[in-house]
Amino acid sequence: MQKRRISQYALINQGIDKHTLDQLRKNQNVTVLTIEKLCDILDCTPNDIFSFKK
Numbered sequence: 001m002q003k004r005r006i007s008q009y010a011l012i013n014q015g016i017d018k019h020t021l022d023q024l025r026k027n028q029n030v031t032v033l034t035i036e037k038l039c040d041i042l043d044c045t046p047n048d049i050f051s052f053k054k
Contacts, residue, residue: 001042004042004043004044006041006042008021010041011038011041014037014041015037016034016037016038016041020034035049035050
């Protein structure tokens with residue numbers, strides 16, 4: 001978000017719920033639809049947003 005200069009307020013205005021932002025901050029589960037929306041807003045791929053760790 002910082003690299004693309006997009007604020008949390010901008011995410012909320014573009015359809016990301018406040019509750020969802022809270023889930024992301026706490027590393028909780030989010031839906032694939034949310035990931036898709038974030039990728040569209042941030043112009044990135046899912047690999048840029050998260051990674052899998054054992």
